[in-house]
Amino acid sequence: MVSCERVEAKLSFIIPLFNEKESIAELYQGIVNAMQKLKSGYEIIFVDDGSTDGSFNIIKSLRQKDTFVKGLRLRRNFGKSVALNKGFRLAEGDILFTMDADLQDDPGEIPRFINKISEGFDLVSGWKQSRKDPFLSKNLPSKLFNFMVRWGSGVKLHDFNCGFKAYKRHAIEKLYLYGEMHRFIPALLHAQGYKVAEIPIRHHVRQYGKSKFGLNRFSHGTFDFLTVLFLTRFLKRPMHFFGGIGTLVSFSGLLICLYLTCLWFSGEMIGHRPLLTLGVLLILIGMQMVTTGFVAEMMNYSNRSHDLDDIVDEWLG
Secondary structure: OOOOOOOOOOEEEEEEEOOOHHHHHHHHHHHHHHHHHHOOOEEEEEEEOOOOOOHHHHHHHHHHHOOOEEEEEOOOOOOHHHHHHHHHHHOOOOEEEEOOOOOOEOHHHHHHHHHHHOOOOOEEEEEOOOOOOOHHHHHHHHHHHHHHHHHHHOOOOOOOOOOOEEEEHHHHOOOOOOOOHHHHHHHHHHHOOOOEEEEEOOEOOOOOOOOOOOHHHHHHHHHHHHHHHHHHHHOOOHHHHHHHHHHHHHHHHHHHHHHHHHHHHOOOOOOOOHHHHHHHHHHHHHHHHHHHHHHHHHHHHHHHHHHHHHOOOOOOO
16 A cells, blocks of 8 residues: 555546446556656546446555545446546545546646646646547547537537546536536536637557447437537527527518418408418417526526626636
8 A cells, every 4th residue: 555645635537437447557557657757646536437347346456555546436337427527526636637547548648738727727628639549430420529519619629529638626616417418518618718728639549448439429419419509508598599589480470470461351261271370370389489588587587696606717806
């Protein structure tokens, strides 16, 4: 067991994993080697997301040798977002790192993240500029995903989905992740006014096991992207969303009804026409959406006072 006196953690490494027993010890040693050069306090938190291959036994053995290691095992596989949530809540460091456990992230890059975050950024994300993954199964879907998120969020990052990131503690204290939301963390934090940056990093070929990425995750991520798009653009102004769409729908219905009214004045019978039903229905749906926008605005206004302390970046008083 490590005999040196434990200092308060300055850096926390949060490593979510699922069935990665072959790579855990090697990743641990890589982080330790990097931290010995930095001479900084640290902790390594392995979050076992319901592994079935004995990964947690490896974590236990590391903990017995080194008290800087912490291990958390979830009852079943809840997904990376939930695992990160749990790790964030347990971390004690001033700067929090997330890394994947598959050895594709290089611990030797840690000092570069620290240097970048010291420039005043709240989140520094890695960019796998030269990615060592299969093109069709991972690289191409990733490029499409990153393009979609860049366009939707306005955050100009190359690689939103890179698991190698560094955060200042205050940036993640109220971050809540679920589903595939971990892939949108830069967009979520940027929408809250935090400063986001990116650095190119070395990326290695997976040595053990197989990737957990699949097309089902890509489809689920698409729906989560729509959620993030709404939350980041319209959470504080819901009337802009509901009111805009509602007005458009009602206006379409009104045009249909005006057209039918002109026909009625010219002597045509319109009572039996399905178009009349559609026009009235569109007007009603549009009015309901506008009303929903008003209700959402009232709820937002009633809760707004609780958010005021979270938007202050610096105070000179």
